[in-house]
Amino acid sequence: MSTTVKIDAEYERGLPANIYAERMVLGTILLNPNAFVTAAATLAPGDFALDKHRIIFQRMMDLHNRDERIDRVTLANELMRHGELESVDGLSYIASLDEGLPEIFHLESYVNIVRDKSLLRKMIAASQETIQRCMLAEDDPVQILSAAEERLLSIGEAQAKNTLASAQQIFDAAEGGINSFLDPSRRVRGVSTGFIRLDEMTGGFRPGELIILAARPAMGKTALALNIALHVATNRQAPRAVVIFSLEMSKDSLLTRLICSRARVDQHHFRTGYISREDRARLAAAAADIYEAPLFIDDTSGTTLLDINAKVRKLKHSISAPLGLVVVDYLQLMPSPSLGRNANRVQEVSALSRGLKLLSKDLEVPFLVLSQLSRAPDQREGDHRPQLSDLRESGSIEQDADMVAFIFRPEVYHKDREDLRGKAEVIIGKQRNGPTGVVNLVFLHKYTKFENLAEDLGEPPPEE
Template identity: 30%
Template sequence: MQQPKPNTNFKTDKSTIISLEKGKIPPQAIDLEVAILGAMMIDKNGLLEAIEILSENEDVFYKDSHKYIYKAILELFSEDVDVDILTVSQKLKSQSKLDLVGGDFYLIELTQHVSSSAHIETHCRIVMQKYVQRESIKVASKIIEEAYDETKDIFDLLEESQRSLDDTSEWLLRKKPEDLNTVYDKLIKNSENPIASIPSKFTKLNDRTNGYHPNDLVIIAARPGMGKTAFVLNEAKFQAEKGFPVGFLSLEMSDVELLGRIIANEFGIESSRIKQHQLTVSEKIVLKNEANKIKKLPLYIHDGSETTTTEAKTIIGKWVRQHGVRIVYIDYLQLMRASVNNKNGNREQEISYISRKLKAIAKEFEITVVALSQLSRAVETRGGMKRPVLSDLRESGAIEQDANVVQFLLRPEYYKISEWDDEARTPTAGQCEINTAKTREGRLGATYLDSSQLKYMRFTDLNDKQNDDWTDDFEPASTQEAFDEPQQPTQDNTGYDPDELPF
C-alpha cells in the first residue's frame, strides 16, 4: 500500500481550528464516508443520489483524502466522464493527489467495503449532519475569538455571526426534488386546508388581487408625495383590526411618527397637528379615553435607519415566532442595506441582492412581505398622466423580476392634472389610481381610490369610477411625451403642501 506524502504547503486558518478541549473530537462519520465514496465508484445511481444530496462541497467529508476523492468524482461528473476506480485514479494522478489519498490500493479498498448503493441517502444525510455540526462549532469558535477583540465593531460582529449561521443552516433546509405524485397529493392537501389570503381594505383592489398571499413579495412604488406610507398604513391597520398580526419595519420614520399617522386615521385628526403637538384639550381627552382602540391592535413596529437584510430577517423571524405575524410592511426598500460592510458597493447590485433576500424571507417564513419602493425621476419628466411603468423602478430591474405583485400609486392632482385620460374626462381631484402592473394571482389593471382625506392619512373606496382591466401585454403608460417640459408639483386645492405627505 502506497503511503501518502506529507503536504508541506498547508496553511492554517484560525477560523478552521476546532478546539479539542475535554478530549472531544470533531463530529465525524469516517465509516459512512468510506461507504459513500465506494458506492459512487461502483454504482451510477449511487453517484447521482450522493451528488444530489451533498452538492458540490467536498468539505462535507471530514477526512482530507476523502475530500480529494469526492472533488475528483465531481470533476469527472461535470466533464461527462464515466466514474469508476480507473477514471478517479487518473484524475487524482493528473492533480498530483493520488499519493495523498493513499494510492490505487486505497481506492480499491473503498469499493470493497460496499456491494451496492443501498442506503446511500441515509449515509449521505448523516455525513451532512456531521458537517453541519462541525461548521456550527467553527462559527461558534470564531464568534468567541472575535468577541474578545476590542477593536471589532459590535454590529459587524453580530451581522457576520448571523450570516455565518444562516449559511450553515441552509444545508438543513435543502429540499429534495419531488415526483409529480407527491406534489399532486400536496396540492390536494392544501386545497382541503387552504391558507387564507390576507384581505385588502379596499374592496375593488381585493377583488383584483385576491388579497395578499403567503410567500409573496409585493412591491408598492410611487414618486414622493403620492401617499405610499399612508396607503400601507391603511392596509396594516385594517388587517390588524381583522385580527391578522402585522409587522411594520420603518427605515424612514420613527415609531412615534407612524403611531401619529395611525391616530390621525382612526380619529380624524390632521396628522400635521399631531406631529406639531397642536392637539386641542378635547382631542387629548378622546385620545386618552379611546387609547385601547389602538393599543390592542396586533401591530408591531420596528424603526431603524439603514437596517440590513440580516437584521430584517432576525426581526421578522422574532415577530413570526412570538406573535404569529402574517404580513410585514417595509418602508422603504431603497433605505435598506445588504450588509454592514457593503457601504461603497455597486448600488444596483445591492438592491438586487436586497430584493432577492426579501423574497427569500417571505418564502422561508411563509408570510407576505410588502415593500415600498421609490421610482426614478423619469416619471416626473414624462408628459400626459405621468403613469409609472415597470422600467421606472429605481436602481434595479431585479425588483420587477423578484416581485409577485407590483403596484404603482398615482395622484394626478399632485402634478396639477385636473382630468383623467378616460373618455368622460372625469376630474382627478381627491382621487388616486392604483395600477397593478404585475401579478401572478389576480388581474392587471387600474383601481381607483378616494384620497381626499389624506390629511387624516385616509384612503377609502371610490365607488363612482369603474376599474380598468388590461391585457398582459398592455403597457399602462405612454412615454411618447417623455421629453415634454416637465410640470412642477405645486400646492393642491386642499390647502396643504403635497410635499408634506408621507412617502
C-alpha cells in the same frame, strides 16, 4: 479498516468532521452508482472535510455528467486523466473506500452527517472572519454586522434541504387531496388587503411573497402600507399579526397616523388639539380597536436583515395569532450588506432585496417592502405614471419581487385641476402569478387614507 486515513490540516485543527461518514458516502456510490444522485442532491464537493474526498466526489460528478458508470476502474482512470491519482493516495485508497460497509446501506444518514459537519465548519469560518474584522477594527461596525448577516444567510440558502416533490406528493399534501386542490373555493387565499379590486387582481398577499410598493415622495406609499397593515391586524373575521419595521418614522408618529386614519379624524387637528366631541369619541373607539390588535411596530434606525429575521422569528413563537404580514418602510434606508470596497449601491440594494425575498420564504409570511423611485417619472413629459425601470437603485428588485406595485396620484402633477383631487391609482407593474393592470382608489387628504371607490362598495362617495 486496513488503510490509514490521512488527516488534512483542516481536520487536525479540530474542525467538526466525520471522516468515516465521508468514506461511507463515497464507498456506497462505488458499490451502487445510482446512489450518486441521492448524494449529489444534498452534497457538493466542498462539503467534504478531506481534500482527497473532495477530489474523488468531483470526479464522480464528472463521470455522472458524462453518463458514464462510476466504479473503481472508471474513477481511477478519471483521476489519472487529471493527474490526481497520487493526491488521493492512489488505487489502494480507492479500493479501501467500500471496505467495512454494512450489508444494508444507510446512505441518507451518512449524507446528513456529512452535510451537518460541513454546515458547522462554514459557520465557524464565517464567525472567524467576523472576529478578525472586529479585532482589526478597520471597517464600520454596522458594515461588519451586515457582512456577517449576509454570509450566514447565504450559508442557510446553500444548505437548504431538498424540496423536490412529485405531483402526487403535492396533491396528497393538500387537505382533502386532489379534489380539494382543484376546487377554487377550497384553495388557500392570500391575506386580504382591504381593497376589493386589489384583492381581486392579486388574490391577496401570499406567504413567501415579496411585494414591492414604490412611489415618488408624497404619493402616499407609507399611508397605503399602513392602511393594509391595519386591515390585516383588525380584520374581524380573521385577524392576523402584523409587524411594521419603520426606518423613517417613530412609533408615536405611526400610531398617530393609524388612529386618525381609522377614526377618520384630521391629523393636523389632532396634533394641534382642535378636535370636536364627535372626533374624540371616534378616536377613542379607533384606539380601543388598535389596542386589541396584534400589531407590532419597531422604529429602530439601521434595522438589518439579521434584525428582522431574529425579531420576527421570536414573535412568531410568542403570539397566538398567525403572522399575516411584515412591512418594511423603506428599502433604501436599510444598512447595506458589506460586499467589499468595490461594491456600488445597486449591488448593495440588490443584496437587500434578495435577502428580504429569502426571509419571506423562510418565515412563510408576505413581506410588503416600500421603495423609492428615481426622478424619471417627474422628468417624463406627458404621462408621469411610474414604470419598472423607474425603481431607484433597482438592481435585482424587479427580479426578486413577486409583485411590484406603484402609487400614482395625478393631482400631484396637476394641482390646478379640481377634477383630479382624491383620485389615486395602484399600478401593478409586475405580478409573477397574476395579471398586471390598474386599481383605482380614493385618497382622503385630511385623513392620509386610501379607500375603495364608492361603486366598488355600492355606497355613496366618502366625504373629504
